[in-house]
């Protein structure tokens with residue numbers, strides 16, 4: 001039995017400890033927003049936050065998650081409001097097929113958490129680990145930078 | 159009469175229908191593979207489906223599959239425009255198999271491809287919306303006892319005498335009336351949504367993780383299956399060791415099916431671990447003796463020695479090539495490619511009492527239906543299909559072998575089966591964009607007129623391969639299976655030897671005046687399964703054609719853009735996009751980082767020209783910026799068009815800079831994104847899109863941005879380095 005925190009709630013699973021976190025979240029806890037793209041840490045579609053760091057959940061055994069706090073796309077925003085990154089995504093009509101976008105958004109949110117003012121180059125370097133087969137890169141970059149601006153504007157106003 | 163309401167959940171899950179509301183656009187009773195709400199069908203002539211709930215909500219059933227190309231926003235815009243409802247208010251659902259959902263511009267088939275959605279539905283979807291609006295007005299006239307001409311409408315409300323009445327308030331009367339057929343539509347001057355940057359209607363659910371894809375279907379009781387397939391296409395199982403695998407944790411069953419061996423387990427991970435341990439002896443099919451170098455040698459021999467079939471011929475080449483001032487001849491190579499949509503292939507199938515139900519994401523539910531019916535040897539009408547958002551299609555999801563596999567496993571084990579392909583399965587066992595070797599020979603006279611053009615392509619033909627999947631969809635039900643199977647077999651073998659699929663050569667001699675020209679094709683097919691890949695033949699012919707144009711211009715010391723303008727006089731719209739791009743190129747020239755390359759190519763009834771700004775650092779090719787000018791007729795949603803141009807350019811750059819599949823011992827060498835890399839964020843160019851303001855009917859946008867990018871980059875590399883690269887991916891040897 002492995003216990004961890006999932007989107008603020010304590011959960012327990014009997015899945016074997018070598019089961020990747022991605023499948024535990026998707027199939028045991030039925031949160032389907034995180035996606036399977038490569039299963040090898042190469043595409044970022046499965047990105048979640050573990051204790052605030054973005055991780056590729058397809059290569060994190062759930063045994064390593066015991067006692068940690070995991071956030072998925074479903075838990076990114078509080079009670080129905082949108083995270084600034086999500087709001088920027090919608091405003092820029094970023095998604096095409098959308099399959100990569102949960103992972104993109106989780107990577108971007110973690111970036112802004114640790115660096116509220118990334119340069120365009122830092123955005124590109126950080127987001128380079130998330131593949132988008134539909135080629136939404138120009139809009140992903142624009143949306144991350146828009147989220148930076150929006151967050152700064154809110155902070156200046158308050 | 160029962161009023162009906164379909165919510166997204168109940169629709170996707172194929173559950174019963176509850177609540178009240180107006181349903182319009184039903185057809186054809188007696189189709190058992192779906193459960194349309196029970197509304198009298200004879201009174202309705204559908205093109206798209208709509209339901210209005212008592213709360214004045216609008217449920218829109220999107221006839222085309224949404225794989226990222228924005229078709230749900232596009233069709234909702236067409237329908238909403240004439241219905242006079244903001245498309246942002248539509249809740250979109252995707253239907254199962256039904257003849258009402260065919261695309262008139264795609265041979266009437268209920269499938270999504272060929273960049274044909276706006277072309278096929280522009281008028282029908284608007285007409286359907288206009289008819290419903292007229293029906294509501296007719297009902298309102300009766301209910302309020304006011305003349306119809308006194309009404310106007312605003313966003314789902316009937317307005318009269320300063321009062322607003324939601325459409326929903328008239329549904330009881332509307333249901334008793336026949337739906338009008340040819341209600342007047344708006345003139346373009348009256349459009350409120352068409353031509354505007356209407357926000358994508360799926361952006362919110364795709365930014366919150368709520369959008370449901372095929373891989374997200376979770377059917378109670380389902381078990382997980384993974385498979386091992388022959389590493390060489392066409393190989394069959396000789397033997398495998400079952401017992402130790404069956405003893406592994408969570409494993410329920412290990413079964414052999416026609417494509418290989420499947421492991422069924424309680425969880426994905428248990429199935430994955432067991433499949434990894436599975437040892438199978440395969441026989442060695444004919445393909446097993448081939449490596450990439452053998453394939454290329456066969457292609458080269460065919461190119462040099464075989465005359466092939468002539469697919470297009472015009473004018474007199476002997477005369478043209480005799481009198482010329484400048485002549486060139488260049489060969490171009492493009493490799494096999496995988497589609498690699500980010501959502502790997504997957505399907506859930508339940509088989510029970512001689513019937514089957516499928517949950518998947520597919521470019522055409524009828525393909526899933528037909529392949530399951532064939533796999534289980536049951537009637538198509540006994541197979542019900544549920545579709546969802548597609549995590550990318552690009553042509554890959556026109557093919558439903560994975561659905562048939564899941565059906566076979568379900569039938570063999572008695573379980574509801576969720577089959578998931580791994581990325582390795584996707585890259586090694588998929589269907590492939592065929593490789594091509596192309597020889598372009600051209601001549602230009604002293605006035606800059608291209609007076610001779612011959613193009614010869616060697617490679618596989620897709621259509622005979624795809625007939626295997628398509629024939630059962632289009633064949634009428636009364637054709638007995640035995641007959642169908644033998645026709646399919648014929649398509650597989652005989653046809654591939656004499657028939658040249660139009661897509662094999664499309665674009666090789668297109669766009670230009672070319673008064674004297676010949677296109678030839680030599681079919682060489684080693685047996686790898688082939689499939690339609692975003693922009694199909696244009697994905698390689700544009701590279702050969704537009705590179706050759708620049709080689710010719712260079713040889714004759716003519717400006718390459720000038721040469722294009724001089725030789726497109728009979729093709730006004732292509733000529734125009736070249737002109738517009740050429741004008742903008744002048745400004746780019748002042749701001750450029752590296753060197754500029756030009757290419758233009760029309761496809762899917764649209765016209766595109768691109769300029770790439772490219773730098774070369776050692777062996778590294780850096781694409782700094784791309785300008786894309788597109789004429790796709792009247793723009794329905796300019797922002798979706800821009801997104802499709804951006805996306806197609808990135809997709810094309812993946813192929814131009816990285817895309818390569820090697821074959822060793824008949825199998826694909828590459829296996830995942832480490833050795834089959836996609837373009838990444840830090841490699842993407844800035845993209846500027848110019849959309850021609852056209853009043854022609856709308857045409858394709860999903861694929862047309864792709865063909866010109868590889869030659870534009872190759873032409874820029876030549877300008878930057880003086881080296882002419884003639885193979886994809888572009889590499890310095």
Ligand code: FES
Nearest residue numbers: 037038041044058
């Ligand atoms: S699925 Fe985890 S990185 Fe690709």
Ligand code: FES
Nearest residue numbers: 097098132133134
């Ligand atoms: S939107 Fe399709 S993979 Fe990114």
